[in-house]
Amino acid sequence: MSLVEARGLTKIFRRPEKDPGLRGSLKHLVQRRFKEFRAVDGIELSIEAGESVAYVGPNGAGKSTTIKLLTGILVPTAGTVRVAGAEPHTDRMVNARNIGVLFGQRTQLWWDLPVRESLALLRDMYDLSPAFYKQRLERLDEVLGLADLLPVVARKLSLGQRMRADLAAALLHQPKIVYLDEPTIGLDISVKDRVRQFLRELREDGTTLMLTTHDLGDIEDVCERIVIIDEGRKIFDGPLAQMKDRFARVRRMHLQLAEPTPAEKLAERLPDVEVIAGDSPTEVTVTFDRFTHTAGQIIAGVLDVVEVGELHLDEPAIEDVVRKVYAGELLR
Amino acid sequence: MKPYLGLLRMSTRRILTYRLNSLILWIGGATFLAGSLAVWHALLSEGAIGGYDWDQMKAYLLVGWATASIGSAYGDWWMASRIFDGHVATDLTKPLDYQWARFSEHMGGLATEFIAITIAATAIVTFTGGLVVPGPGQALLFAVSFLLVAPLKFTIAYITTMACFWTQNFMGVSWAKDAIVTLFSGALIPLALLPAWLAGPAAVLPFASITATPAALYLGQATGWEALRLLAVQAAWVLVLWWGARLIWRRALRALTVHGG
Numbered sequence: 105m106s107l108v109e110a111r112g113l114t115k116i117f118r119r120p121e122k123d124p125g126l127r128g129s130l131k132h133l134v135q136r137r138f139k140e141f142r143a144v145d146g147i148e149l150s151i152e153a154g155e156s157v158a159y160v161g162p163n164g165a166g167k168s169t170t171i172k173l174l175t176g177i178l179v180p181t182a183g184t185v186r187v188a189g190a191e192p193h194t195d196r197m198v199n200a201r202n203i204g205v206l207f208g209q210r211t212q213l214w215w216d217l218p219v220r221e222s223l224a225l226l227r228d229m230y231d232l233s234p235a236f237y238k239q240r241l242e243r244l245d246e247v248l249g250l251a252d253l254l255p256v257v258a259r260k261l262s263l264g265q266r267m268r269a270d271l272a273a274a275l276l277h278q279p280k281i282v283y284l285d286e287p288t289i290g291l292d293i294s295v296k297d298r299v300r301q302f303l304r305e306l307r308e309d310g311t312t313l314m315l316t317t318h319d320l321g322d323i324e325d326v327c328e329r330i331v332i333i334d335e336g337r338k339i340f341d342g343p344l345a346q347m348k349d350r351f352a353r354v355r356r357m358h359l360q361l362a363e364p365t366p367a368e369k370l371a372e373r374l375p376d377v378e379v380i381a382g383d384s385p386t387e388v389t390v391t392f393d394r395f396t397h398t399a400g401q402i403i404a405g406v407l408d409v410v411e412v413g414e415l416h417l418d419e420p421a422i423e424d425v426v427r428k429v430y431a432g433e434l435l436r
Numbered sequence: 437m438k439p440y441l442g443l444l445r446m447s448t449r450r451i452l453t454y455r456l457n458s459l460i461l462w463i464g465g466a467t468f469l470a471g472s473l474a475v476w477h478a479l480l481s482e483g484a485i486g487g488y489d490w491d492q493m494k495a496y497l498l499v500g501w502a503t504a505s506i507g508s509a510y511g512d513w514w515m516a517s518r519i520f521d522g523h524v525a526t527d528l529t530k531p532l533d534y535q536w537a538r539f540s541e542h543m544g545g546l547a548t549e550f551i552a553i554t555i556a557a558t559a560i561v562t563f564t565g566g567l568v569v570p571g572p573g574q575a576l577l578f579a580v581s582f583l584l585v586a587p588l589k590f591t592i593a594y595i596t597t598m599a600c601f602w603t604q605n606f607m608g609v610s611w612a613k614d615a616i617v618t619l620f621s622g623a624l625i626p627l628a629l630l631p632a633w634l635a636g637p638a639a640v641l642p643f644a645s646i647t648a649t650p651a652a653l654y655l656g657q658a659t660g661w662e663a664l665r666l667l668a669v670q671a672a673w674v675l676v677l678w679w680g681a682r683l684i685w686r687r688a689l690r691a692l693t694v695h696g697g
Contacts, residue, residue, distance in 0.1 A: 172525060175528075175529050177524075177525045177529065177692070179690050179692075196528065200530055200532075201531050203529065205526070207526060210523055210525065210526060211526075212523075214446055214450065216449075216450045216453045217450060217453065221446060221449070224442070225439070225442045225443065225446055228438045228439040228441075228442040229439040229442070229531060229532060230531065
């Protein structure tokens, strides 16, 4: 059995439906209408121990709701969840010991007290021995530079510092599985790199990771597997490379031609690909499927018509795929 | 037990962090107490009202003020705000019983509350020429009853807080609760002085156990079996509300929506 198993996981929220303006608000007082909203709709998910999974989708796709169902915060409307054998929302306390959770937009530190105090409280919550606690703090200090943050009152931390301290808080008890909800949100490049480095080390230590993010760098740096959801439904689940094969097949070749050449003329020679004229008459862009054509074939075809000066090639990036998902192009 | 004691300590430290805020809170509270004493001093200058003379009323007002102070340093809004700002999500990922955890935090205010109550009692003794003190037997009954006020006030606040799961806001609920508790506990005026149509509900609601019961035991208005009956009623309310809160909590979790992030 997998470490995380979700079967037909569904969460329906009720949203009040109000007509616009004051009239609508007053009407809602007497005649309440609600609209059902499927935030998560029949998600099937299995995560094996040691996997690192990126959970991706546009805003409102149901990412955070899924995390909240997996962590036992929300009760599913339908379907089942098992995490390390426990049902999170009924065995909340058992489940809590197996998991570490970071909500990038919310802190779990005590806002008015030094970071050290929050960590000491977590030590008591998870019943960690003094020796283990010390060892964990040292380890977390190595990768997160924690020592400088310990005496600082949480509300005085910068966002990057706060995120490091929050990561330490989520990982102090060395959980089997770690859920990170937007762990790099709002961080600058250098802190982002540090956090990603830390997540890679965590993965190498054998921790199971599941992270939601809008930052594609997080995915390429940290995760091997990507799950894409939209409108509460899973639309892709597999290795990153496979996702690129399936959805990111398109390469673009930008060519600088020796003399002005109409795009149509090239298109005649290259029937299965798209040729678009560039900004100047000597520029064209050829868009082709990397499974049906090689770059060499394209160049050969163009050279039959005209000499080529410069060229460069855009490789498919997961940005493109995710952008398409966000634009709703992959769903239908 | 250890994590709950840890939470209690953290809560106390959090309250102590905002010393100035606490000080202002207590100055306001002291002003209210002084004002009530002045009003009743004037009212009682021509003789006892409803069986209360000036000495008894002083003691009554102090007990009323002390019971109202329990839980005030922690602040119900703190518990409520975690629900409507979504921090409840992180609380739910901890291996703690939610209700016991919040109770521990609530108790974190007791230290400062007891200091304030001691100062208020000393001030009354100093400036108004003494205070009625119960005999040892009544004092013991009063002490037990006063201890029960803490969990009783917690459960009422906790249940009120859970309204946030449905109302998404705490102001209205909180003000309504405070008004009802102040009226029906006897903190505003002794329940014996209420008209019959208000005294009726006051007698069957749990709020009388907050102020009227400890005051009756302190003043020796209830003795022997009657005193024990009042304590039993108080303890029963603590248990009923504690377990009732658990039932509501289970329903509330189903209503929980934490949007965004």
